[in-house]
Amino acid sequence: MPAWLECKGTVMTEQGTITPSQICERLLQKGKAYNIEHNILPSVNAVADRLLARGTELTDAYVELHEKLGSHPSALEVFLDQLLSTAAFWNRERTREARSDRERLQIINAEIAKISASLYSLIEERNDLHNRSSFRSDTYYHPLDLIEKAAAKNYLYHCHIRDSLATLRGRYDLKYWPSIGDCLLVLSRDAATSKVSASDPLTEAATQGKRGSLADFFKTLFVTIEQNKRRNAGFLPDDFRLTDASLASLVTCALDLDPDEVVDSAYVKRLRQRERERVGTPA
Structure with a gap:
């Protein structure tokens, strides 16, 4: 103009x-x-x-x-x-929807903390039964087992990461790795201590x-x-x-x-x- x-x-x-x-x-x-x-x-x-x-x-x-x-x-x-x-x-x-999302995220984190802690307790109890009873269950025991299974359809994992992790697993036995239960305990604590915050200034305002x-x-x-x-x-x-x-x-x-x-x-x-x-x- x-x-x-x-x-x-x-x-x-x-x-x-x-x-x-x-x-x-x-x-x-x-x-x-x-x-x-x-x-x-x-x-x-x-x-x-x-x-x-x-x-x-x-x-x-x-x-x-x-x-x-x-x-x-x-x-x-x-x-x-x-x-x-x-x-x-x-x-x-x-704005009401955004507040609802924030409240829901806080509830979800609390649930994750609770459920992860329960899973940790159950896995520790299962490990105890494996060690002291005359029974075993065909379940994963190494954290890399979970990664391997979860990445079954991940092409990039198989091309770039899988062999390196397999080498590390062969070099270091189980005592060098965190247990699956320990990973769940960390997940529980992470969710329990997390603070929900806005991801941008407009949402915050x-x-x-x-x-x-x-x-x-x-x-x-x-x-x-x-x-x-x-x-x-x-x-x-x-x-x-x-x-x-x-x-x-x-x-x-x-x-x-x-x-x-x-x-x-x-x-x-x-x-x-x-x-x-x-x-x-x-x-």
């Missing part, structure tokens, strides 16, 4: 006058058309439709966005793309609260903006910061909040203050 001159909420281009709202909505429509053409991201398009349908509520936010990002190549388009993606993939339903709330979405959006700044190899200027009122309007429309849930600038201001106090840096 040609370089434009700003004048009281309008932009002068070679083709005539265009408002910041029209610029932003054209970018939204462009992204939506691309997704439809490639049959991708319907959830992102749904958010774009919300913004397009509630454009009159976003006039001031669009003016501010254009003032702060319009002169930076690709910055305005990147911001809108990230807003759509964050609203599509980190809304309250998705969206799920750090004890209970899911709208604040989680704002925190995720803050992180998204920060990650897309130039100091992090993004397109947004490092000093980019939206006003509380613009953030409130954009999030209200992007999430299509009910009338009794609509947030205002005071809510965002309080949230930013809490985040500053929590991390010691500007939100």
